[in-house]
Amino acid sequence: MASLGDPSHAHNQSFPFDQLPVLDLFFPGLAPATSAAWSLLTGSPSTYGQALCIGGSLLLFGKYALKCIEKLLETYFSSTIEVPYTDEAYDMLISWIDLKPSAEPGSHAEKKSLHYSPCNGRSCFWHKHPYISCFGRNPVVLRELLNECRRYYLESVGNKTCVFEHQGDRWKASKSMAKREMSTVIINKKLKEMLLGDVAEFLDPKTRTWYSRRGLPYQRGYLLHGPPGTGKSSLCLSMAGHFDLDVYVLTMSNLNDHSLKSLFAELPQHCIVLLEDVDAIAVHRKAGGSVDESQNARQNGPADTKVSLSTLLNVLDGLASSAGRLLIMTTNHIGRLDPALIRPGRVDMKLELHLANEDMTNQLFYFVYNTPPKIKERVVEDCELLHLAQEFVAKVPKLEFSPAKVLSFLLANKHSPRHGIANVAAWMEKLQEERTKLTRITS
Numbered sequence: 001m002a003s004l005g006d007p008s009h010a011h012n013q014s015f016p017f018d019q020l021p022v023l024d025l026f027f028p029g030l031a032p033a034t035s036a037a038w039s040l041l042t043g044s045p046s047t048y049g050q051a052l053c054i055g056g057s058l059l060l061f062g063k064y065a066l067k068c069i070e071k072l073l074e075t076y077f078s079s080t081i082e083v084p085y086t087d088e089a090y091d092m093l094i095s096w097i098d099l100k101p102s103a104e105p106g107s108h109a110e111k112k113s114l115h116y117s118p119c120n121g122r123s124c125f126w127h128k129h130p131y132i133s134c135f136g137r138n139p140v141v142l143r144e145l146l147n148e149c150r151r152y153y154l155e156s157v158g159n160k161t162c163v164f165e166h167q168g169d170r171w172k173a174s175k176s177m178a179k180r181e182m183s184t185v186i187i188n189k190k191l192k193e194m195l196l197g198d199v200a201e202f203l204d205p206k207t208r209t210w211y212s213r214r215g216l217p218y219q220r221g222y223l224l225h226g227p228p229g230t231g232k233s234s235l236c237l238s239m240a241g242h243f244d245l246d247v248y249v250l251t252m253s254n255l256n257d258h259s260l261k262s263l264f265a266e267l268p269q270h271c272i273v274l275l276e277d278v279d280a281i282a283v284h285r286k287a288g289g290s291v292d293e294s295q296n297a298r299q300n301g302p303a304d305t306k307v308s309l310s311t312l313l314n315v316l317d318g319l320a321s322s323a324g325r326l327l328i329m330t331t332n333h334i335g336r337l338d339p340a341l342i343r344p345g346r347v348d349m350k351l352e353l354h355l356a357n358e359d360m361t362n363q364l365f366y367f368v369y370n371t372p373p374k375i376k377e378r379v380v381e382d383c384e385l386l387h388l389a390q391e392f393v394a395k396v397p398k399l400e401f402s403p404a405k406v407l408s409f410l411l412a413n414k415h416s417p418r419h420g421i422a423n424v425a426a427w428m429e430k431l432q433e434e435r436t437k438l439t440r441i442t443s
């Protein structure tokens with residue numbers, strides 16, 4: 001029996017090649033590779049083994065060397081501009097890419113249109129004629145590109161009102177809508193004029209100087225209150241269009257203290273901050289006037305899921321530190337608001353929007369059926385309009401329906417005012433039924 005130390009046995013220790021064909025049966029091509037590796041390990045490399053070894057090393061080190069070169073180039077020979085997802089420049093970049101001919105989604109653009117956006121990592125695209133990459137230490141090309149994106153973006157939203165909404169504690173452009181003419185929001189004429197005059201005066205640069213000379217906080221707050229569907233949000237949006245401002249919408253029910261603070265910290269200069277349904281913060285006070293925290297917690301839920309009044313007051317007061325923002329709060333229940341929230345200085349003007357009176361119903365009728373003189377095709381002849389409007393107004397009880405309801409009815413009959421007028425009674429009956437049903441459910 002041969003011992004392990006027996007040199008003659010060493011020779012017999014070679015790879016069991018007699019087993020190779022069997023291995024090859026299951027793993028074709030494995031046998032030659034293992035034989036090369038075996039001969040390398042046992043110190044007698046074949047040419048094939050040597051080549052394999054050199055190739056492998058080249059592959060390994062080549063990859064590493066490439067990474068090093070890439071890093072070196074990136075660090076010393078290229079410029080990079082970071083465009084975070086949350087930055088408006090990101091939206092500009094996206095709209096620019098979307099506008100590129102290569103991004104045209106084809107003839108079915110209207111339905112399920114495609115939108116293109118840059119992904120994380122490296123992207124190559126054409127900018128003017130040369131093929132640009134960020135190679136080189138001069139960032140001018142990148143700046144130029146971003147400027148071009150900005151130009152495209154501003155052109156595309158030129159006649160639009162941009163609305164930003166919050167996602168967690170970040171702002172995100174949610175939609176850009178065609179500017180809504182102030183004339184399409186039907187409210188008391190004097191009220192509208194007063195509001196527009198006040199905002200125009202506030203935004204005047206002279207007013208800003210006036211405030212700063214006296215060390216007064218340059219801020220203005222408005223409260224729009226009234227029943228649902230009286231045009232509070234519409235008024236805010238059309239004001240934004242009128243004064244060319246973007247709107248940042250905060251929905252109180254989806255916020256907590258932390259997100260509210262972060263969102264306020266990120267607001268740009270010159271914009272409208274719309275706080276919708278501020279009554280979502282129901283505040284209970286004790287007999288002495290102090291805030292009843294336990295009652296608040298019971299009604300509003302845990303503190304980390306809701307906005308507390310003290311945080312809201314703090315951020316509103318902080319708003320004064322950055323100039324040029326208009327604060328507009330809306331509510332359907334002014335009686336539920338804490339007096340501290342709507343005290344002068346935080347709210348400078350309160351405007352109540354009403355259910356449709358005779359004048360508003362008349363204006364809504366004209367809004368739907370009056371056709372501009374340029375358009376030949378008309379539903380009603382001008383001479384008939386006055387008479388039909390009077391007939392409609394006489395049938396609709398005043399201060400009973402919101403402008404939203406009246407408008408919705410008129411739009412349902414937009415092709416035939418006569419048919420609409422004939423159906424007013426049935427419509428009111430239906431509304432009454434709905435109201436009774438709702439009262440039964442809620443009681």
Ligand SMILES: Nc1ncnc2c1ncn2[C@@H]1O[C@H](COP(=O)(O)OP(=O)(O)OP(=O)(O)O)[C@@H](O)[C@H]1O
Nearest residue numbers: 184185186187227228229230231232233234403404
């Ligand atoms: N006064 C109005 N003039 C013209 N359209 C109106 C008016 N009020 C409501 N509408 C129309 O009704 C719809 C709802 O209006 P809007 O959202 O502005 O009402 P709101 O008072 O903000 O309601 P809510 O309190 O429920 O938020 C919109 O389509 C709007 O065009």
